[in-house]
Amino acid sequence: MKGPSTETQADAESLSYSVVESVARHKGTEALSLDPPLYEVLDPDALDVLFTGEGGMRCAGEISFEYSGCWVTVSSDGHVFVEDDSVREPPTS
Numbered sequence: 001m002k003g004p005s006t007e008t009q010a011d012a013e014s015l016s017y018s019v020v021e022s023v024a025r026h027k028g029t030e031a032l033s034l035d036p037p038l039y040e041v042l043d044p045d046a047l048d049v050l051f052t053g054e055g056g057m058r059c060a061g062e063i064s065f066e067y068s069g070c071w072v073t074v075s076s077d078g079h080v081f082v083e084d085d086s087v088r089e090p091p092t093s
Helices: 015-027 044-049
Strands: 005-009 062-067 070-075 079-084
Touching: 015 044, 015 070, 015 079
Parallel strands: none
Antiparallel strands: 005 079, 062 070, 070 079
8 A cells, every 4th residue: 555545636537547546546556456346336327416416416415434454535516535434533423
């Protein structure tokens, strides 16, 4: 892994594609070698349309989830922030 965190900006690609590419880059591996595949963690199509409001305008917000040993946060402006899951503090009860 490159370091404790990586941040990228999604270009014209879908958010789900950007997540896979960002996690692969963070881990220093190929996207196809990530385990499990993204579709086993969440619905990629749902992620791609999550921030789409009426008329195609983007809604504000962000979503975070665990994927392939990383904690991933995707914001409505297309930023994908990836950090090692081990650097996250465990949730408090």
